[in-house]
């Protein structure tokens with residue numbers, strides 16, 4: 449997961465809206481709003497987690513990823 453400073457308008461993978469925030473989350477070339485980066489299983493907000501995991505265009509927290 450990379451937190452990047454926005455240089456171009458990116459579309460959020462989760463909500464499909466353009467990201468106008470100063471920072472966005474970039475995982476494997478896909479972008480998210482910080483507020484949209486939630487585990488697809490338990491819906492935990494991953495913005496403040498030390499790590500998150502990405503598989504098949506779904507985002508997981510560590511707990512759900514290793515299940």
Ligand SMILES: [Zn+2]
Pocket residue numbers: 460461462463464465480481483484
């Ligand atoms: Zn979003």
Ligand SMILES: [Zn+2]
Pocket residue numbers: 487488489490491492508509510511512
């Ligand atoms: Zn989870």
